[in-house]
Amino acid sequence: MNVHLIIQLARFGDIIQTKRLIRGLLADPGNQVHLAVDAGLVELAEMIYPDVMVHGLPVHDPHSEPATLIRSCADIFSAWKAADVVRVYNLNHSGFNHVLAGLFAPEQVVGYRWHQGQALRGAWPETVFRLSAHRTANPLNLMDYWGFFLDPSQSPALVNPPATPKGGGLGVVLAGRHARRTLPVPILARVIQAAAARIDGWIHLLGTTAEREPARALRPLLPATIQARLNDLTGRTGWTGLRDVVQGLDLLLTPDTGTMHLAAHLGTPVTAFFLSSAWAFETGPYGEGHQVWQSVEPCAPCLEAAPCPRSAACAQAFADKAVLARLARSAPSAGPERTNHPAPPESLCLLRTGLDDFGLEFHPLAGELPDQEARTARRELLRSHRLRIVPRRVLLEQTAAEALYHEPDWMIDTP
Structure with missing residues (x-):
């Protein structure tokens, strides 16, 4: 059994927007998924993901600090160690996230890593982070962003059912x-x-x-x-x-x-x-x-x-x-x-x-x-990159490539 840990310490909607990643991991019957969430969202997470082992942490307690978190959750951390986690998906760029990800070797962590006292972003988060410089040209949904922390990712059609009226008003x-x-x-x-x-x-x-x-x-x-x-x-x-x-x-x-x-x-x-x-x-x-x-x-x-x-x-x-x-x-x-x-x-x-x-x-x-044209070009560039396919548009705007990729991305292999 391959144990995967997802660290998702954000709010209500973010728990649900992790679904593509979780569904992708559960698609392999050899995987077991653990999900770390705020303690107040445990019931929600267990309702949405009955096949996932959910761990509640007091991260949104206004009096909680990273050092306190470590001490109060020692049993949970011991359970993770005993489970022999093979991969950690750290989804948020926050102090608590980095503390938890720091419990594991950097090479185990996908997303936001903590290494030798420095917070680092993987290649995919770094690419997507550049989209925030011009939000109206950002084509990427958060569900898909986190879904692509897994490679290959889950099919989008298998995430949520089509919208259908149910008759209840x-x-x-x-x-x-x-x-x-x-x-x-x-x-x-x-x-x-x-x-x-x-x-x-x-x-x-x-x-x-x-x-x-x-x-x-x-x-x-x-x-x-x-x-x-x-x-x-x-x-x-x-x-x-x-x-x-x-x-x-x-x-x-x-x-x-x-x-x-x-x-x-x-x-x-x-x-x-x-x-x-x-x-x-x-x-x-x-x-x-x-x-x-x-x-x-x-x-x-x-x-x-x-x-x-x-x-x-x-x-x-x-x-x-x-x-x-x-x-x-x-x-x-x-x-x-x-x-x-x-x-x-x-x-x-x-x-x-x-x-x-x-x-x-x-x-x-x-x-x-x-920014319709710029957004379309950036989406197609991301699509061709993540799915490893030939772009549907033969010519992509140079500005889209320059916005998403920098020269070091082509010279240094970063996880």
């Missing part, structure tokens, strides 16, 4: 972890009213206890007929309860959230609203048949940590009549765009998800995407 995620990525309550009310015109049944309001007040503020902004359909579940579902609701929905309306990734994992259709720092090509819902309304303001995607000089003006476009009209109609097909749809604002683009042999791709249905 409409789900609404009231807020994301970042406030600026969340639609204001008055705009969200209009979005819900539009989508509810074509979806029967309950309207389930989803979120933590922090969203109970937005849920109360939302109710009086809706017509009485829609108020009667509301099922306020904010702060009332654990991980299994959330899964049970989401897996039965016809549609989930959501910002960029972990619940969005849970829906994609379950094959529940998603209509997502990406604004502020959220960029669909990086963290959009994975699989066939989801939709994303992407803000393409000149300042998007922004830096979440920096103050917004425009008071999050990007949110206002989601209340446009053209957006609401489309939400009130049946979901768009993957075919050519219908000409009788009203045009959305210039600051928005409607995308539909699809898959090819490389991973997640987006098909624009309305609006204009920035």
Whole structure:
């Protein structure tokens, strides 16, 4: 039995976006997979990956430090040593990740390594890190990024099921972890009213206890007929309860959230609203048949940590009549765009998800995407590199190659 350890110490959505890597490892019956996560996400990880041995570590405890982590988790580390781990996949560039990866020999570690007191990136993370210099030209989804830590990687078609309505009504995620990525309550009310015109049944309001007040503020902004359909579940579902609701929905309306990734994992259709720092090509819902309304303001995607000089003006476009009209109609097909749809604002683009042999791709249905040519060229260059195939485009932009690869990459063989 070959034991593989994945160190994934990020949040809810990141646990699910590790799925392509985990599925790829489990495809070999000779592999056993261990997954290190934050202690608060153990139940979620065990629910998503019943065939994986999950280890909970107190990494998001505000009082926890790397030295404390080592002392408090001695039993877990001893178990890893006894398991004779053959490969470690270190997925995040953080202090805790480096501490854990440092327990193993550098040659065992894929991704972010710690060697002789220095944090190092492998060749693949280093290449992808360069994409962050120009995010609107970044074509790579996080699920595919981590999936390619394994070579060969799992087929994208085997990760998530296609989006299919389940008959259980409409789900609404009231807020994301970042406030600026969340639609204001008055705009969200209009979005819900539009989508509810074509979806029967309950309207389930989803979120933590922090969203109970937005849920109360939302109710009086809706017509009485829609108020009667509301099922306020904010702060009332654990991980299994959330899964049970989401897996039965016809549609989930959501910002960029972990619940969005849970829906994609379950094959529940998603209509997502990406604004502020959220960029669909990086963290959009994975699989066939989801939709994303992407803000393409000149300042998007922004830096979440920096103050917004425009008071999050990007949110206002989601209340446009053209957006609401489309939400009130049946979901768009993957075919050519219908000409009788009203045009959305210039600051928005409607995308539909699809898959090819490389991973997640987006098909624009309305609006204009920035840097389309550069993004396409970079994706094709990454695709030809990772799959070791001849590019579909004979000529690739020189700027794409220069952005992703530097001269030392061709001269020094780094793991």
